[in-house]
Amino acid sequence: MALDLKTLLAAMTLEEKIGQLTMAAGSYAVTGPIIGGDVEAAIRAGRVGSLLNLWGATEIAAIQKIAMEESRLGIPLIVGFDVLHGHRTIFPIPLAEACAFDPALWKATARAAAGEAAADGVSMVFAPMLDIARDPRWGRIAEGAGEDPFVTCEFAKAKIAGFQGEDLADPAAVAAVAKHFCAYGAAEGGRDYASADVSERALHEIYMPPFAAAIEAGCAAIMPAFMDLAGVPMTAHQPLLRGWLREAQRFEGVIVSDYNALAELMQHGVAADLTAAAVLALRAGVDIDMMSSAYADGLPQALARGLVAEEEIDACVHRVLKLKQRLGLFDGVLRGARRQGGDSAEPALARDAARRSIVLLTNHGALPLSPTLRKIALIGPLAEAAGEMDGPWGAAGDRNDAVSILNGLKAALPAAEIFYAAGVAIKEGDAASIAEAMPLCAEAELIILCLGESAEMSGEAASRAELGLPGRQRELAEAALDLGQKLGRPVVALLSSGRPLTLPWLFERADAVVATWFLGAEAGHAIADVLTARFNPVGRLALSWPRAVGQIPIYYARRPTGRPFAAEDHYTTKYIDCAVEPQFPFGHGLSYSRFSLEKFAAGRQSFRSGDTLHFSVEVHNHGPFDGEATVFLFAHDLVASVARPVLELKRFGKIALPAGESGALCFALAASELAFRGADFQPCFEPGAFAFSVGFDADPSRHRKLTLEALER
Ligand code: GLC
Numbered sequence: 001m002a003l004d005l006k007t008l009l010a011a012m013t014l015e016e017k018i019g020q021l022t023m024a025a026g027s028y029a030v031t032g033p034i035i036g037g038d039v040e041a042a043i044r045a046g047r048v049g050s051l052l053n054l055w056g057a058t059e060i061a062a063i064q065k066i067a068m069e070e071s072r073l074g075i076p077l078i079v080g081f082d083v084l085h086g087h088r089t090i091f092p093i094p095l096a097e098a099c100a101f102d103p104a105l106w107k108a109t110a111r112a113a114a115g116e117a118a119a120d121g122v123s124m125v126f127a128p129m130l131d132i133a134r135d136p137r138w139g140r141i142a143e144g145a146g147e148d149p150f151v152t153c154e155f156a157k158a159k160i161a162g163f164q165g166e167d168l169a170d171p172a173a174v175a176a177v178a179k180h181f182c183a184y185g186a187a188e189g190g191r192d193y194a195s196a197d198v199s200e201r202a203l204h205e206i207y208m209p210p211f212a213a214a215i216e217a218g219c220a221a222i223m224p225a226f227m228d229l230a231g232v233p234m235t236a237h238q239p240l241l242r243g244w245l246r247e248a249q250r251f252e253g254v255i256v257s258d259y260n261a262l263a264e265l266m267q268h269g270v271a272a273d274l275t276a277a278a279v280l281a282l283r284a285g286v287d288i289d290m291m292s293s294a295y296a297d298g299l300p301q302a303l304a305r306g307l308v309a310e311e312e313i314d315a316c317v318h319r320v321l322k323l324k325q326r327l328g329l330f331d332g333v334l335r336g337a338r339r340q341g342g343d344s345a346e347p348a349l350a351r352d353a354a355r356r357s358i359v360l361l362t363n364h365g366a367l368p369l370s371p372t373l374r375k376i377a378l379i380g381p382l383a384e385a386a387g388e389m390d391g392p393w394g395a396a397g398d399r400n401d402a403v404s405i406l407n408g409l410k411a412a413l414p415a416a417e418i419f420y421a422a423g424v425a426i427k428e429g430d431a432a433s434i435a436e437a438m439p440l441c442a443e444a445e446l447i448i449l450c451l452g453e454s455a456e457m458s459g460e461a462a463s464r465a466e467l468g469l470p471g472r473q474r475e476l477a478e479a480a481l482d483l484g485q486k487l488g489r490p491v492v493a494l495l496s497s498g499r500p501l502t503l504p505w506l507f508e509r510a511d512a513v514v515a516t517w518f519l520g521a522e523a524g525h526a527i528a529d530v531l532t533a534r535f536n537p538v539g540r541l542a543l544s545w546p547r548a549v550g551q552i553p554i555y556y557a558r559r560p561t562g563r564p565f566a567a568e569d570h571y572t573t574k575y576i577d578c579a580v581e582p583q584f585p586f587g588h589g590l591s592y593s594r595f596s597l598e599k600f601a602a603g604r605q606s607f608r609s610g611d612t613l614h615f616s617v618e619v620h621n622h623g624p625f626d627g628e629a630t631v632f633l634f635a636h637d638l639v640a641s642v643a644r645p646v647l648e649l650k651r652f653g654k655i656a657l658p659a660g661e662s663g664a665l666c667f668a669l670a671a672s673e674l675a676f677r678g679a680d681f682q683p684c685f686e687p688g689a690f691a692f693s694v695g696f697d698a699d700p701s702r703h704r705k706l707t708l709e710a711l712e713r
Contacts, residue, residue, distance in 0.1 A: 060121025110162025137190025391518025392459025408524020458498020
């Protein structure tokens with residue numbers, strides 16, 4: 001018989017109710033010693049209702065047993081963990097995986113991660129991260145799906161379907177937490193945790209749509225962001241949490257705060273003490289207080305002083321109990337936990353996800369590697385850096401498990417001699433070690449540079465003011481480029497990073513540059529697959545790649561301005577010391593095949609808001625390899641009551657074609673998706689001309705275009 005939550009709630013003391021709203025961290029990962037100290041006592045007393053940063057079936061079962069058999073009411077714990085891109089099997093960082101433009105893949109890796117996490121006793125993952133980011137100085141750009149709202153909405157739906165499956169009671173399902181609501185990626189200066197000031201239009205058209213998509217996909221929970229939005233910390237943002245999420249979007253799930261965020265309302269300067277912080281968060285609709293004890297220490301006071309009503313607390317507790325019931329947690333201590341630890345369950349999926357996330361940025365003929373190559377110099381601090389390949393948020397992955405670039409190449413090219421030297425460390429190094437690496441380059445037929453960031457240089461609290469190569473890697477690279485030029489040796493550069501890096505000098509001089517991001521467990525094998533053309537690269541940039549930090553924020557969906565850039569006209573929007581275009585546009589990514597687009601057509605010449613628009617385009621693979629093309633469909637509302645972006649992505653599609661073959665890609669688009677927020681920020685659909693274009697990236701100079709007329713409703 002289904003547990004009657006109202007009866008359970010009625011039986012709870014105030015302390016037990018607040019306990020359900022309190023999430024505590026285990027003292028350390030449970031695969032080590034069992035949790036000790038006061039967390040167990042708090043669980044027995046009903047003062048903690050959920051835990052985070054713990055995993056391990058045996059240990060979770062033990063701590064669940066304490067909650068269910070040694071506390072007065074036996075309410076089970078939710079166990080949350082940051083499973084951003086894999087649990088034990090680590091997949092590419094989300095920014096990399098977004099470059100695959102493959103919702104089926106996004107769902108598959110989330111499904112695999114959920115299964116591994118649930119097997120370890122985890123029932124909630126603090127993912128997907130849905131923060132739109134247009135500022136690569138912000139380290140958390142690594143954790144999201146890039147700059148575009150449409151892509152991030154598709155990413156949200158795929159990830160939530162993967163994590164949650166059809167039913168949260170499925171032992172292999174976990175509750176997804178869409179985070180961080182909202183506009184966290186607009187932190188000023190790209191500094192993590194810094195204030196964000198964005199327009200209401202930007203909120204409605206850029207930063208909030210992914211969360212609307214997450215709610216529509218049935219996301220179990222949402223996490224507010226740390227930062228203040230125009231002076232109001234998101235953790236206390238009543239208009240957006242209670243007003244937009246709960247009332248406008250009818251979100252009935254749980255709102256779980258970020259780590260210590262309630263207490264940090266005091267640092268924000270909006271709460272004088274924990275009681276005031278608790279009141280603000282409760283009024284805004286935050287259900288679970290992660291690690292701040294503001295609810296535990298502040299709510300009793302707030303209640304006693306009449307600042308909050310117990311019914312408000314009951315509403316939060318009911319949402320938490322409801323989620324525990326949906327997760328099947330009341331059914332027993334083990335739920336999905338079925339094994340202690342365990343190796344990578346998904347190497348094939350990890351390798352496929354990694355290959356599909358790699359973006360071939362430039363190639364002047366050096367790639368794919370010739371099968372006759374017998375002497376390769378592999379130079380750089382990321383060549384034998386398995387521990388970096390998992391990137392930030394390596395969850396329960398064993399960092400040393402990952403396949404390094406060196407080992408991947410050795411496995412792929414057994415007949416070749418691979419001379420390896422790190423040359424310098426990632427963040428420091430000396431000229432002597434650079435010189436020592438040069439003879440290896442002279443000995444080789446081809447030089448591969450393995451450059452980039454360390455894993456902890458992106459992710460949380462990892463903003464950078466400069467986006468060049470850290471340490472003395474540029475000196476190392478230029479020494480190898482000089483030698484390569486002198487001896488006629490091609491130089492290929494691989495970039496491991498959690499963000500785009502501003503390296504115009506490298507793109508200018510190297511014979512090929514590949515964005516390999518942080519690809520996870522199978523990094524080395526995937527990179528070797530692409531370098532040797534065992535896999536024809538399909539990755540396309542999910543963000544604009546800047547030439548210079550000074551161009552940031554940089555994104556393709558900009559508004560035209562009254563003086564759009566025109567090279568021949570001085571008084572137009574530009575820089576006098578840098579090109580205005582990005583190094584590489586959104587959607588950029590080379591293949592070993594050459595593709596072209598022909599015959600872009602629409603099924604009608606005019607439409608009304610209730611119509612569906614149909615488009616088709618013919619894609620041709622000119623070879624020499626079989627390959628897969630990614631095609632983007634953009635729209636531009638040419639004249640409207642407010643200035644509209646010059647391009648807005650409305651669809652993307654992929655088509656695999658044998659060399660020499662053609663195929664048609666079709667897109668269907670509801671005209672209502674062309675609506676926008678008018679001057680009053682209310683949704684509006686206006687008659688007038690719309691330009692539609694298809695292309696392989698967001699550079700309009702290479703688009704196929706047509707114009708349709710929107711008629712009155
Ligand atoms: C961190 C992050 C958040 C994460 C949480 C729990 O500070 O901001 O993304 O889910 O704390 O680790």
